[in-house]
Amino acid sequence: MAGESAACTSSIFIYGASTTESEVYFIWNKNTKVSYPGLYYSVTDFKQLPIGSLLDVVEINNQVFAVLVGTNPTTPDVTYQLLTSSSGDEYNKLLSTVRTGYEVEVKMYALTAKETTTYTLDLSEFTDGSPGETITPCFLNYTIADNIILASWCDGFTYNEVTSQSGVATLAQTFNSITCGWQAPVSPYTISETKKIEYRECILDNPVYITWKNLLGGWDYWLFQKNQVKTLVTQSLGSFQKNYVKISDINNPETERGKSAVDRMVLGAEMLTTEQKEVLKGLLLSNKVYITSAIGAVINDVKVVDGSFLINETEGNYHNIEFEIVLSEINTIKN
């Protein structure tokens, strides 16, 4: 079946469900001298590891992919340097080494607990500061469990099966790109619930757009209109007594140090359904409440005054609510 892959893309994937770990094992072999030896590979994660065979461990969910570089038998003392790509693509990493030949093993383990990740990897020569000719792997080793399919990708939802026979084997392959995962080609489907949103025209009577973090970790919005009451709450910072020599020299010995002041605003909304009223109670519980602009910019980080939530029960299951928020403190002059 391996021959079928030639007609398809030069990729491969494994998929299926099993309680046993499977492993696909590719070997690139390069023993010829190149002018600027190096390897360029694209991975989904990048980490420096001690010199040895293991270069990179990629973990996506419960799948672990390991990139291993084996030392060349003829130059066992070779050292490796990991550099990053100069291309500006943060996902592409450069493995550079000064040597005359190398053998690269790329191992891709697929564990069984997760089955949804697709992973790709490319290897190519690195010459003159840019990725060069693609390196062709010589061998594909695999150890696959029961019910696991090793296959090559095609476009769309089809794939060519390479093998589904469990066990350990070596195939002569020419893959240079691998898609490895438990994910079979996906048919179209709906991922989420369908959320119905009511769309209203804005009545421009003193609109105040409030955005808050809800208990689920998302953000909710409400446009309060009409009945805002703005107040300025001031408080004296205290006073001190002036120095004086004769009591007849002074009018008032007390001088005020200054005022602290905060803006407050009472917000209200009318004709809310019971569900809307209950959700708006979440404002009281939120750790982040903002006044935001129409374009979503934060205007003010506000606090809801504790215990200020007033709900007016009205007939017909509609409700009015009212609560007070504290805006930012006003910076005042203080003696």
Place this chain on the structure above:
Amino acid sequence: MAISIIDRPLIEAYTSDSPALPVYSNWNAVWNPIVYSFAVAQEDLFSTLVINIYEVGSNTLLASTSYRPFRVGTWTIDIAPYIRSYLYSQYAIDFSTADNCPDEGNRLNFYITTTQEYDNGSANVFVSEQTRPIVGICSAMQFGDQNFGNMIEYVPFIEDLPTDQKLKFLTSFETPVMWAGYTFTLSYIYALEIQGIEIVKEENFLDVNETLITQDETILSPLPIGKVNYLKINEPVSQNVKFINVKLKTDGTVVDNLYVEEGYVDTGYTQIL
């Protein structure tokens, strides 16, 4: 026998018709307990269990704690308190390049390792859960929630699950209200479970009788994967729109949405951009 992990903060979901593949949710509300269960045997009583919590990607040590089992049986350990301080809430949207953008600071991807240190000098037993990462999200599920803090109801899956098991948006409103001219978003978990496929936002603009007027489809950016996302809801172009039905779907197109955790270049090495 060393102390072993017998339960993790994972919840498994199945499709209704015996699916080939089980699917899991590893997203957990950090304001609920995030519990690991351990089996402690008699010979484990004279030992200390050290639990280290690491960030996925950078492998940064986030917290370390130790326990000394004093009875045989099942031990449950809540690690949520160690995760909370790494999360923050900050409203910041940027839809300049796509109709979805990440809600930074709203989640942390982590894993634990355990080291059992015996009093009698026996060799330590080290277990890494690096292959089973957990995601903490800045949310608080309520008491009595059937999933005990796990966000499985809000996590998308690569499987075509029954309608009641599909991703729910992170809004408290049954029917949210969007005002004309004002930015409106729905938050959702863009989990790694749906990595590798193209995600499309479908908006159906309906009139007062909920009859379809127009439909928009927008391909979402694959870059903010692994995070909580803001999803922009577009203003209708028609005058008569009273409702907008929004959902996420895929046509199965495979994309290279490569997932990279922050800070994955190790200390001492420089990422050249």
